[in-house]
Amino acid sequence: MSRNDELRARYQAAFMPNYGVPPLALARGEGVKVWDADGNAYLDLIAGIAVSSLGHGHPALVEAVSAQAAALAHTSNLFLHEPEIRLAERLLDLAGGDGKAFLTSSGTEANECALKLAIKYGRRTGRSYFVATRNGFHGRSMGALSLTGKESIREPFGPFALDVRFVPYGDADALEKAVTGDCVAVFLEPTQGEAGVVPPPEGYFAAARRICDATGALLVGDEIQSGIGRTGAWFAFQHEGARPDVLTLAKGLGGGLPVGACLAFGEHADTFAKGDHGSTFGGNPIAAAAALAVLTTVEKDDLLANAQSVGEILANGVAAIDHPLLKGIRGRGLWRALVLTAERSAAVESAARAAGFLVNAVQPDAIRIAPPLILTAGQARLFVDALPGVLDAAQKENRS
Numbered sequence: 001m002s003r004n005d006e007l008r009a010r011y012q013a014a015f016m017p018n019y020g021v022p023p024l025a026l027a028r029g030e031g032v033k034v035w036d037a038d039g040n041a042y043l044d045l046i047a048g049i050a051v052s053s054l055g056h057g058h059p060a061l062v063e064a065v066s067a068q069a070a071a072l073a074h075t076s077n078l079f080l081h082e083p084e085i086r087l088a089e090r091l092l093d094l095a096g097g098d099g100k101a102f103l104t105s106s107g108t109e110a111n112e113c114a115l116k117l118a119i120k121y122g123r124r125t126g127r128s129y130f131v132a133t134r135n136g137f138h139g140r141s142m143g144a145l146s147l148t149g150k151e152s153i154r155e156p157f158g159p160f161a162l163d164v165r166f167v168p169y170g171d172a173d174a175l176e177k178a179v180t181g182d183c184v185a186v187f188l189e190p191t192q193g194e195a196g197v198v199p200p201p202e203g204y205f206a207a208a209r210r211i212c213d214a215t216g217a218l219l220v221g222d223e224i225q226s227g228i229g230r231t232g233a234w235f236a237f238q239h240e241g242a243r244p245d246v247l248t249l250a251k252g253l254g255g256g257l258p259v260g261a262c263l264a265f266g267e268h269a270d271t272f273a274k275g276d277h278g279s280t281f282g283g284n285p286i287a288a289a290a291a292l293a294v295l296t297t298v299e300k301d302d303l304l305a306n307a308q309s310v311g312e313i314l315a316n317g318v319a320a321i322d323h324p325l326l327k328g329i330r331g332r333g334l335w336r337a338l339v340l341t342a343e344r345s346a347a348v349e350s351a352a353r354a355a356g357f358l359v360n361a362v363q364p365d366a367i368r369i370a371p372p373l374i375l376t377a378g379q380a381r382l383f384v385d386a387l388p389g390v391l392d393a394a395q396k397e398n399r400s
């Protein structure tokens with residue numbers, strides 16, 4: 001039995017079945033490459049779901065995490081520490097200032113913070129309901145789940161305490177109709193990630209900003225997946241110059257360490273009173289040091305420009321492929337989805353893996369690509385060159 005298969009069997013016996021059994025046990029990584037437990041190498045084009053922004057084993061991340069672990073691993077919120085302060089200052093600065101932060105250990109927790117902040121705002125202003133989008137994803141906790149627009153993952157766990165109204169994503173008119181002076185907050189991804197990297201029509205996020213300004217509803221931008229350079233800007237909202245009132249971040253922020261943030265701007269920065277919210281691990285020194293290393297490296301190595309230029313090379317390369325299973329490519333920067341002409345993404349994902357590329361069948365007809373931001377043009381071309389063969393193999397697998 002291969003080492004992969006042995007570990008998969010033990011995984012199946014030891015873990016709840018919610019994830020199924022993943023196809024590979026990964027053992028180590030270096031840059032954009034990872035190796036499985038049997039020593040097979042892959043080009044990692046999914047980066048642990050848009051998380052490993054500096055790739056694997058990046059010296060800046062290794063150094064920051066090791067040094068902080070040796071100096072001080074944890075304080076809780078009973079004591080403060082410099083890394084968390086530097087991180088909050090840096091994030092606020094990048095997001096345009098005039099705000100305050102709450103640090104978390106995950107994206108879901110960042111959204112829970114945003115939600116509690118919004119609830120306080122709603123109580124203070126006498127507002128009653130929330131708006132979110134169909135197929136949107138905000139997390140799996142009971143609060144974040146109630147805002148998540150995919151019925152198949154939400155409804156088995158209802159009913160929920162919040163009145164949430166779902167609108168079709170990308171339709172500014174529908175949003176305008178749904179948001180009245182009684183609406184507490186709109187939770188919005190600048191591009192829907194889990195739905196399959198689905199960008200809205202241009203101007204949608206700016207329209208949401210206008211609608212919220214007109215009605216007084218809070219605009220909560222969920223940039224847990226889109227933030228920290230993924231689209232070629234620090235934050236996707238910057239493409240439309242429309243800053244939300246509350247911004248949530250996680251995934252790519254820690255480069256693989258668990259850290260998230262909820263930033264609130266202007267009058268909303270001081271919504272919480274002492275005792276209103278908390279987290280034992282949130283803003284932990286090691287996680288904060290990792291996030292600082294990510295931000296510093298993204299800036300120093302100009303990874304925003306790299307995400308733009310290599311993202312274009314990838315998109316142009318894929319767009320030039322003529323294959324009956326490939327409809328096209330969507331997304332921005334190093335955050336893309338290959339759109340298929342049939343619901344065969346699982347077969348494409350496994351054919352890509354057999355060819356040495358890790359990608360993600362995010363939807364039945366869509367393959368998500370969210371590689372480390374350090375991906376080179378040459379590595380992007382390797383994938384583009386292999387793609388016709390991968391699609392051929394996936395078609396054959398489906399016929400048999």
Ligand SMILES: *Cc1c(COP(=O)(O)O)cnc(C)c1O
Binds near residue numbers: 109138222
């Ligand atoms: C991944 C994700 C979340 C949840 O983050 P976790 O770290 O898994 O808790 C929330 N919103 C969006 C847009 C995400 O992509």
